[in-house]
Amino acid sequence: MNILPQPFGIHETALRAKSRQLELLASNLANADTPHFKARAIDFKQVMGQVQQDALKTTDTRHFPLGEDAGSADGVKYRVPFSASVDGNTVEMSVEQAQYGKTATEYRASLMFIENRTNSIKRALRGE
Amino acid sequence: MSISNIFGIASTALNAQLVRLNLTASNIANASVVAPSEGEAFRAKRPVFQALLDKEKLNAGAQYLGGVKIHSIVDDKTPAPTIYDPTHPQADANGYVYKSNVNEVGEMVNMLGAARSYQNNVEVVNTARELMLRTIDIAKT
Numbered sequence: 001m002n003i004l005p006q007p008f009g010i011h012e013t014a015l016r017a018k019s020r021q022l023e024l025l026a027s028n029l030a031n032a033d034t035p036h037f038k039a040r041a042i043d044f045k046q047v048m049g050q051v052q053q054d055a056l057k058t059t060d061t062r063h064f065p066l067g068e069d070a071g072s073a074d075g076v077k078y079r080v081p082f083s084a085s086v087d088g089n090t091v092e093m094s095v096e097q098a099q100y101g102k103t104a105t106e107y108r109a110s111l112m113f114i115e116n117r118t119n120s121i122k123r124a125l126r127g128e
Numbered sequence: 129m130s131i132s133n134i135f136g137i138a139s140t141a142l143n144a145q146l147v148r149l150n151l152t153a154s155n156i157a158n159a160s161v162v163a164p165s166e167g168e169a170f171r172a173k174r175p176v177f178q179a180l181l182d183k184e185k186l187n188a189g190a191q192y193l194g195g196v197k198i199h200s201i202v203d204d205k206t207p208a209p210t211i212y213d214p215t216h217p218q219a220d221a222n223g224y225v226y227k228s229n230v231n232e233v234g235e236m237v238n239m240l241g242a243a244r245s246y247q248n249n250v251e252v253v254n255t256a257r258e259l260m261l262r263t264i265d266i267a268k269t
Contacts, residue, residue: 016130019130019131019259022130022131022134022259023130023131023134023137024194025252026134026137026138026194026252026256027137027179027194027195029138029141030137030141030194030195030249030252031177031179031194031195031196033148033177033196033245034177034178034179034196035177093248097248100255101255104255104258104259108262111259111262111263115265115266118266
């Protein structure tokens, strides 16, 4: 019996995608001084779009509702820099820092949604 | 998992920036060294960074795919400036001594760059740690 097929909805996938994004941004920041390094980031539109397609493709009750690796599915793309640098490095410190801050905030938001959900499920179980 | 990878990636960057900072310190310390020949003159050392993107090149279990490493340390190829000083104990037959090719102003700028990059990566670790702690806290609610 499966009462709650997807207790956390899209946030589970979102959290996985966000943590992958944080990892890529950390890698970009680490290689800010590496010649010829190309900055990479996740295309969320593609990753989350895949999730929705996968959800539609579950045609049997025994199918898992979301692909286990839906969040870590590739969607990694190279950044187009605002201004090219001579050494071929496309990491732009300000862009990466801003993105890192944004993604960290979005990660916190997803965490909060999951926390709220666990709280309400608990309350339902207690019958309050 | 991904968040714990960030610690590995950031630590490779901290390590690389620290090597760069060390080289800068060494260059500045040797800025006024003179030598009796062009070949013996001190040359500024420069780190060459390389991204760790190849899975095969990593040690098994090491979690720093996407980090950075010091590929090699190369000498600055700028010719060593010569100074005519026949009274100098290290002067050659023609009375010349060879100074190191360290550009002190350039080294100071390099030092600031390395320090800023280091701080940047410390900040990355701080944020990742905070997010990880909050994720663990879900289990407590």
